[in-house]
Amino acid sequence: MQKQHEETMIALTGLSKQYDGLTALDSIHLQVKKAEIFGIIGKSGAGKSTLIRCVNLLEKPSQGTVIVNQQSLTTLSRHALRAARRKMGMIFQHFNLLSCRTVYDNIALPLEFCNMSKKAIAHAINPLIELTGLSDKKSNYPNELSGGQKQRVAIARALACKPTVLLSDEATSALDPETTHLILQLLKNIRDTLNLTILLITHEMSVIKACCDKVGILDKGKLVEQNEVGEFFAHPNTPIAKNFIVSSLPQTLPAAIADHVLVDERLNTHPVLRLWFFGDAATQPIVGQLINQFKLRINILQAQVESIKKHIMGILIVAVDGDKTQVTASIAYLKQLGIQVEVLGYVPNDIIPFA
Amino acid sequence: MSQMILFLLLNATLQTIYMVVAASFIAVCLGLPLGVILYITRRGNLLAQPLVHHLLAAIVNVTRSIPFIILMIAVIPITRFLVGSSIGTAAAIVPLSFAALPFVARIVDNALLEVDTGLIEAAEAMGATSWQTIIHVLLPEAFANIVNGITLTIINLIGYSAMAGAVGGGGLGDMAVRYGYQRFNSSVMLMTIVMMVILVQAIQFFGDKIAKRVSHNKLS
Numbered sequence: 168m169q170k171q172h173e174e175t176m177i178a179l180t181g182l183s184k185q186y187d188g189l190t191a192l193d194s195i196h197l198q199v200k201k202a203e204i205f206g207i208i209g210k211s212g213a214g215k216s217t218l219i220r221c222v223n224l225l226e227k228p229s230q231g232t233v234i235v236n237q238q239s240l241t242t243l244s245r246h247a248l249r250a251a252r253r254k255m256g257m258i259f260q261h262f263n264l265l266s267c268r269t270v271y272d273n274i275a276l277p278l279e280f281c282n283m284s285k286k287a288i289a290h291a292i293n294p295l296i297e298l299t300g301l302s303d304k305k306s307n308y309p310n311e312l313s314g315g316q317k318q319r320v321a322i323a324r325a326l327a328c329k330p331t332v333l334l335s336d337e338a339t340s341a342l343d344p345e346t347t348h349l350i351l352q353l354l355k356n357i358r359d360t361l362n363l364t365i366l367l368i369t370h371e372m373s374v375i376k377a378c379c380d381k382v383g384i385l386d387k388g389k390l391v392e393q394n395e396v397g398e399f400f401a402h403p404n405t406p407i408a409k410n411f412i413v414s415s416l417p418q419t420l421p422a423a424i425a426d427h428v429l430v431d432e433r434l435n436t437h438p439v440l441r442l443w444f445f446g447d448a449a450t451q452p453i454v455g456q457l458i459n460q461f462k463l464r465i466n467i468l469q470a471q472v473e474s475i476k477k478h479i480m481g482i483l484i485v486a487v488d489g490d491k492t493q494v495t496a497s498i499a500y501l502k503q504l505g506i507q508v509e510v511l512g513y514v515p516n517d518i519i520p521f522a
Numbered sequence: 523m524s525q526m527i528l529f530l531l532l533n534a535t536l537q538t539i540y541m542v543v544a545a546s547f548i549a550v551c552l553g554l555p556l557g558v559i560l561y562i563t564r565r566g567n568l569l570a571q572p573l574v575h576h577l578l579a580a581i582v583n584v585t586r587s588i589p590f591i592i593l594m595i596a597v598i599p600i601t602r603f604l605v606g607s608s609i610g611t612a613a614a615i616v617p618l619s620f621a622a623l624p625f626v627a628r629i630v631d632n633a634l635l636e637v638d639t640g641l642i643e644a645a646e647a648m649g650a651t652s653w654q655t656i657i658h659v660l661l662p663e664a665f666a667n668i669v670n671g672i673t674l675t676i677i678n679l680i681g682y683s684a685m686a687g688a689v690g691g692g693g694l695g696d697m698a699v700r701y702g703y704q705r706f707n708s709s710v711m712l713m714t715i716v717m718m719v720i721l722v723q724a725i726q727f728f729g730d731k732i733a734k735r736v737s738h739n740k741l742s
Contacts, residue, residue, distance in 0.1 A: 223647055225643060225646060225647060248649075249649040249650075249651065250649065251649075252646075252647060252648065252649035253648065253649040255647070257644070257647040257648075259640060259643075259644065261638075261640055263638070263640040263641050263643065263644035265641060265659060265662065265663060266663065266737075266738050267662045267663055267665065267666075267736065267737070267738055268662070276645075276648065276658065276659075277648040277649070277650075279654075279658060280645075280648055280649060280650045280651075280654050280658070281649075308738040309738070310738055324648075328648070328649075334647075
């Protein structure tokens, strides 16, 4: 019990926040263990920003407790709260760097707040500049940097006071996919080398996939689901969780075909099916079964399979040609396997010929 | 004769510079903190005190609404109290400071409002005190805008200082009126105007230079 207690770095209990009668957060319970990357995903307006701001009390919770590093923050004096905040780094969507300070001086800022000597500051931040790969940008100003470099500066600044917890508020949302990938790699790297606990919020499933150990889904101020990332993708429980997973995969037909899909079945048309796999269902050789067992002919229009922490998930959009009763039977069979099947419409023979 | 005029011109220029520099210095010393107070007491800011904010804002607005020529006469008792006389160059500094002070306060307030609130939030997240946020974050980030505003104030003060001639303040404006206008001496008039133009240009030039130097927002 004692050990388990030690390992919990962030514990939110019954956390609620109301603004003028509107509920932004509703009784959030959340625990983040040491050296874990916990991602919270939600649509805009779900309360993500409020939630992460409640962890370092930039927002004061209306009810509930916030315990970080075994210290209850809600009861601290202003002075003690400032000391506690110094042990929590935070990075932001728009970086929030001082435009009038160089990279070096931006990173030094939190240490200046602690009244550290120039020598001690240099000693503390030079390794961070190395770690974040900014050695050749030390004396540049933020406006001379790219978005990715700016976020690196912000990360180095957030780490300057040797925090135990890092809070990331949509840190990659203003970056392009490639830079996002590099920044997320850096966060993982930091977690591994510094044993840092990271709580991040995002609206992108790809961020969760790329770097999180655990995920929580925030919807209308409620934490509706939380799980290990692999488990979450394999067995999403709530419709909103499924939606998030689905939206992270290509789910529409190629435009050239989509324009010709009919709602009703007509002469010389083929049904277009969309199949979703989660977990075990994804490992079945279903295309072969459709061909052999149901004597169908399959034309794959769109497909993607992804593996996340040993779990496989995927999407397949196919046009099928075959006996009508066999098609119906095959759909029933797929559903029985745990695959979600949807008939998207019917595509005429001249668009997708089954020669 | 022309040598005397040149001497008068030099003397008047120095008087103008003295009045303007002294008044600007006082206005900045008092206006800067006043501007900061105006900003931080605003609703939702660091030390929100809406009542204090509205009171100060009202005083600033009222002072700014009074035409300088009237303000100059209105503050005579204060001038007498501070300088011992209400006539002369030193005496002119008092109304000039009073005119520039609320102007500077508003400039500082506006420059601080331009600073991205994300920076304040970041400073707060780093555990900065309000004082540290003002000194290390807000003022340095607003500095270029403040410098631009102060340049404007100083140039305005050169104009005001001409009016200060009416209370025996001396300076270029006084010379232009007495020697140029009242004695129909257009060459003196021209000289004083040229001198004023040079002063204004020089102040604008150095103001721009400093502002550019402290601003890293645009690639230059």
